[in-house]
Amino acid sequence: MTDSTILLDLAATISNAALTITRHNLQQSKPAPSFLPESSRTSGITTNGVSLAGKKDNSESQNAAISLIQAATDLQILVSGPENYLKSLSYSYHDITAIAVVIEFDLASKVPLSSSISFSELSAISGCPIGRLQRVLRLLFVRRIFQESQPGYVGHTSISELLAIDQDLTAFLGHCTHEAFPAASRLVDSIRQYPDTEEPSQAGFNIAFNTTDPLFTFLSKHPDRFDRFNRGMAGLSKSGGRSDQQVVDGFPWDSLGKALVVDVGGGNGHVSLSLAEAYPQLSFVVQDLEAAISSVKYESRSTLQDRVHFEIQDMFQTQTRRGVDVFYLRHILHDWPDDYAVKILKNLVPALRPESRIIISDSVIPPPEHLHGLHEKFVRYLDMQMMVLHNARERTEEDFAQLLARADPRLKLRKVWRRGPDTAASTIIEVVFEE
Structure with a gap:
């Protein structure tokens, strides 16, 4: 039987969630979400929107934001109807194409933060032909990315402004548009x-x-x-469920005592540096290929050099160290199909001693419909990303247990650490080596 009040129910959910978020923002002296760029506001407060995985927002406001997004999405789909919804979905790749043009021609940084620029001038300084530039940007205007502040002129919104000021986020989008898409x-x-x-x-x-x-x-x-x-990838680590802070808070690292942690495939070592800063009793060795290690710079955290070291190591070769306390693999195994993931784990075994641990930061997918729709969609996006780029995948807890058993039956999954019931990306897997 059709629910005759479903539209009203969804609208009520949206209204109640909006009230909760507004009340929270007022209590915390936070501004209301806005499409206006930060440079045009006078409040001096730079937070915009609601964090879905941050310490500063309480769980009530986070849950309200998630409920609002899901209800608004469902309402849009139902009101559009199946045919229009599918048509809109079928054309959505043009949004990604338009973002690719913005990134390729560095348009965001060429639009002034506190004023606007004409299409013709933007075309001249970017090298993007004016006819195509206008058509691309006018699609993005509909998506609240840039705005036509006056006829023939382009200005920022709060969304496009972020592309101009957050170069790491823009780099991530560039990877998505230029490789993943x-x-x-x-x-x-x-x-x-x-x-x-x-x-x-x-x-x-x-x-x-x-x-x-x-x-x-x-x-x-x-x-x-x-x-x-x-x-x-560094940009992804700044906030949310895939941030360095989530790693710092998401596992009881102090329970390891005075341990050596080997960060396998750790790149520039940003996670190890964050952990070393938070846990003075731990020391770290960041391992990666020469191309990644050679570009490392300590920058402002140079005081940690005595506890964070770098060495060249191919994770597909047998580990050269012995008697290691802890191996740490962050977003490594999901990049590789099962046979390769097993080989990575197997190469660590000769370096382990009884009670050594392997700590794995990767998404752990729960059974279907155990996550809220927003989180479920994000995990499924990640899974598709791994498929198209690597022929790899995100895994369930059972999948990880099987990988460990294949690598060595002495590797036992002790616990999956979760920050909350609605998370999947924010999971840490603790593995122990039992003789």
């Missing part, structure tokens, strides 16, 4: 051409870029792409 467009071809393989050289990415190199090998041969990818 072309890869996703060839997923069907990869399924047809390689229906039974999980080789990282036979993903949609490989067909899109006509290469047999796995993504990371390909990136290492293209310094500009590699730099953008590294900056983008």
Whole structure:
């Protein structure tokens, strides 16, 4: 039977959630969410929107934000109707294409933060032909990304302004538009051409870029792409469920005592540096390939150099260290199909001693419908991202247990640490080595 009041029920959910968020913002002296760029506001408060995974927002306001987003999405779908919804979904790749143009021609940084610029001037300084520039931006205006502040002129919104001031976030979007999006467009071809393989050289990415190199090998041969990818991953680590702070808070690191933690594939060491800052009893060795290690700079946290060291190590080769207290793998295993993930784990075993631990930061997917819709969608996006780029995937707790058993039966999954019932990306897996 059709629910005759469903639209009213969704509208009530939206109204109640908006009231909760507004009350919270007023209590915390936070401004209301706005499309106006920060540079045009006078409050001096720079927080915009509601954090979905931050310490400063209480759980009531976070839950209200999640409920509002889901109800608004459902309401839009129902009012649009199935046909219009599917048509809109089918055209949504043009939004990504438009963002790709913005990033390729660095349009966000060329639009003044406190004023506007004409289409013709923006075209001249960016090199993007004016006719195409106008058409691309007018699509984004509809999405509240940039605005036509006066006829023929482009100004920022709070969204486009972020692209101008947060270069790491922009780098992540650039990786999505310039590597992941072309890869996703060839997923069907990869399924047809390689229906039974999980080789990282036979993903949609490989067909899109006509290469047999796995993504990371390909990136290492293209310094500009590699730099953008590294900056983008650093940007993801600034906030939310995939942040450095989540790693610091998400596991009882102090329970390890005075331990040596080997950060496998740790790149520039930003996570190890954050952990070293928070837990003075821990010391760290960051391992990665030479290309990643050679570009490391300590910058402002140089006082940690005595407890954070770097060394070259290929994780697909047997670990050279012995008697290691803790191995840490952050967002490593989800980049690799099962056979490769097993090899990574197996290569650590000779370095383990009884009660050594392997700590894994990766998404742990719960059963369907155990997550709120917003979180569920995000996890499914991540899973698709791994498929099109690497032929890899996000995994359930049972999947991780099977990987460990295949690598060595002495590796036991002790606990999955979760920050909250609605999280999947914010999970840390604790593994112990039992003789």
